[in-house]
Amino acid sequence: MTHPRPTPSELELLQILWATGPATVRAVHDQLSQRRDVGYTTVLKLLQIMTEKQLVERDESQRSHVYRARLAEEEAQGSMVGDLMDRAFAGSAKALVMRALADRPAEPEELAEIRRLLDELEGGSR
Amino acid sequence: MTHPRPTPSELELLQILWATGPATVRAVHDQLSQRRDVGYTTVLKLLQIMTEKQLVERDESQRSHVYRARLAEEEAQGSMVGDLMDRAFAGSAKALVMRALADRPAEPEELAEIRRLLDELEGGSR
DNA sequence: GCAAAAGTACGAAGCTCTTCGCACACAAAG
DNA sequence: CTTTGTGTGCGAAGAGCTTCGTACTTTTGC
Secondary structure, three states: OOOOOOOHHHHHHHHHHHHHOOEEHHHHHHHHHHHOOOOHHHHHHHHHHHHHOOOEEEEOOOOOOEEEEOOOHHHHHHHHHHHHHHHHOOOOHHHHHHHHHHHOOOOHHHHHHHHHHHHHHHHHHO | OOOOOOOHHHHHHHHHHHHHOOEEHHHHHHHHHHHOOOOHHHHHHHHHHHHHOOOEEEEOOOOOOEEEEOOOHHHHHHHHHHHHHHHHOOOOHHHHHHHHHHHOOOOHHHHHHHHHHHHHHHHHHO
16 A cells, blocks of 8 residues: 555644745744644654654764655655545546635635636546 | 544545434444444434534434534535645645546546536636 | 433544654763 | 653543444334
């Protein structure tokens, strides 16, 4: 099997690592605590668990270990969307997409981009 | 506040109620146990908890209580998609939709339906 | 009438997730 | 050097989810 789906907290940390690149516990904690009240050791522990789960990898060559995301953002998004699609939409991409667009209207600009993707997808199968 | 998001198990039961309409514990259990090995009292307990959470409502006029979904399928789907959109896609419907379509290609027929929805959405804002 | 069947309620155990305090190692500053 | 700061590791507590055993009540079938 590949990587497990990240939990909500794990996702938060991954987003920081994706945005800033490899980072120490302190750096991640500094980022996160700007948005949320959280203890240093909480972040440390989470990163340790994520290392076990192979969601991140750790460089121990320095005294302050440096963590790096091992799961790419696209992969994580894909597995989370796929999971929801299976659990709540009977595996139908169409159903999920229509629900998303109906509930959260996007800018015309964005709709155009989606249309472009549809063109590509249809073109490819032709 | 509205309804809480259903947990995975709760979603399973809701899907049965949505599909078959109001049902007794026995009926729900019969359905579910065709797909999964699960105890009768497990289903009972879950439905009781879901009653507290207002996800379902219970008609106690008969000895065998009859449960009915209080949360509509569209509502549940909407809140789950919205949650994922916020947590993993920075609130962007476009990003979520593009990931879903890229990862799980749909039938041309379905793509056409999505295209129709896009037309509607753009038409409405014009 | 009484045993068996069908029902509800309750409590608790096991799991994962999340959070942190505390102990300890090491470095840095005075 | 000893005190203060910065780091890791460990353990454990609390919450929510999931599961089911057990106890008790009410029908139902003989």
